[in-house]
Amino acid sequence: xxxxxxxxxxxxxxxxxxxxxxxxxxxxxxxKKVEKVCEILEVFNSATKIISGSDYPTSNLxxxxxxxxxxxxxxxxxxENEFVQAMVRKMKSKFxxxxxxxxxxxxxxxxxxxxxxxxxxxFCFPRMYxxxxxxxxxxxxxxxxxxxxxxxxxxxxxxxxQFGNEHSAETQVHDNGIRGMNIEASSSGWFxxxxxxxxxxxxxxxxxxxxxxxxxxxxxxxxxSTKFHALEWWKTSTLKYRILSKMxxxxxxxxxxxxxxxxxxxAGGRVIDTYRTSLSPDTVQALLYGGDWCRNLHGVKKKNxxxxxxxxxxxxxx
Numbered sequence: 001x002x003x004x005x006x007x008x009x010x011x012x013x014x015x016x017x018x019x020x021x022x023x024x025x026x027x028x029x030x031x032k033k034v035e036k037v038c039e040i041l042e043v044f045n046s047a048t049k050i051i052s053g054s055d056y057p058t059s060n061l062x063x064x065x066x067x068x069x070x071x072x073x074x075x076x077x078x079x080e081n082e083f084v085q086a087m088v089r090k091m092k093s094k095f096x097x098x099x100x101x102x103x104x105x106x107x108x109x110x111x112x113x114x115x116x117x118x119x120x121x122x123f124c125f126p127r128m129y130x131x132x133x134x135x136x137x138x139x140x141x142x143x144x145x146x147x148x149x150x151x152x153x154x155x156x157x158x159x160x161x162q163f164g165n166e167h168s169a170e171t172q173v174h175d176n177g178i179r180g181m182n183i184e185a186s187s188s189g190w191f192x193x194x195x196x197x198x199x200x201x202x203x204x205x206x207x208x209x210x211x212x213x214x215x216x217x218x219x220x221x222x223x224x225s226t227k228f229h230a231l232e233w234w235k236t237s238t239l240k241y242r243i244l245s246k247m248x249x250x251x252x253x254x255x256x257x258x259x260x261x262x263x264x265x266x267a268g269g270r271v272i273d274t275y276r277t278s279l280s281p282d283t284v285q286a287l288l289y290g291g292d293w294c295r296n297l298h299g300v301k302k303k304n305x306x307x308x309x310x311x312x313x314x315x316x317x318x
Contacts, residue, residue: 063110
């Protein structure tokens with residue numbers, strides 16, 4: 001609304017000249033404030049469209065947007081305009097409150113972006129923490145924390161992958177035993193070679209997928225970087241990173257938020273968007289069953305409308 005109002009700045013003054021009852025015409029100082037506010041909110045606008053978009057972007061995009069907001073707030077804290085300083089000070093205090101602890105999901109997802117890898121947290125962390133004297137120490141601790149969590153998650157996927165290969169090999173041997181005497185007649189030279197390859201390939205390589213991935217340089221995206229899709233890159237790299245590609249697929253698909261940006265500032269009731277209305281009846285039923293199961297597991301009771309109304313009335317009583 002502010003950006004549109006700036007385009008019609010002259011209209012307000014003309015309206016004041018023609019309409020005697022119009023008393024809310026912005027002054028020259030007001031328009032300066034509006035322009036400065038728009039410069040700040042433009043960054044939030046672009047970040048909100050990415051983070052809270054209805055298209056549910058992959059989670060590797062969020063850390064850079066958080067960093068961009070942080071840098072803006074730090075810069076505007078020393079703005080020459082007192083109005084901007086007061087506004088940014090409140091915004092920054094809330095930002096620092098929520099960014100007090102390192103967000104592992106955001107950081108690991110950003111590392112799994114082949115354009116970023118470990119470079120992204122090595123670049124962002126030293127600039128994001130407020131205390132200049134202890135900034136390097138905090139950044140190093142958080143970088144080590146993210147790296148440890150990254151390898152811990154990868155080890156779980158590696159164990160699961162190895163267990164799956166061993167289980168499939170045992171199942172194949174069992175099936176071959178059931179076939180009995182016909183196995184030698186039906187088997188070819190390729191069958192024996194395939195079993196040999198599986199037995200050799202199950203041995204642990206000298207370097208794991210994660211070490212190889214991090215040791216290689218960052219992927220240089222040619223053309224428009226906004227059209228790059230991390231999941232498609234991992235899909236094409238599945239044969240090279242058999243374990244890490246599964247891990248990346250699961251982590252990058254985690255949404256940071258499921259609330260559309262339009263719903264955040266809406267005073268009306270919650271409306272089901274086009275994405276959720278396209279779900280099949282079986283999927284909706286599975287989600288409802290899953291919600292009931294989670295509530296039952298954690299002992300959470302679903303409140304009815306009467307209970308909600310009584311709680312709201314009780315909260316209003318002084």
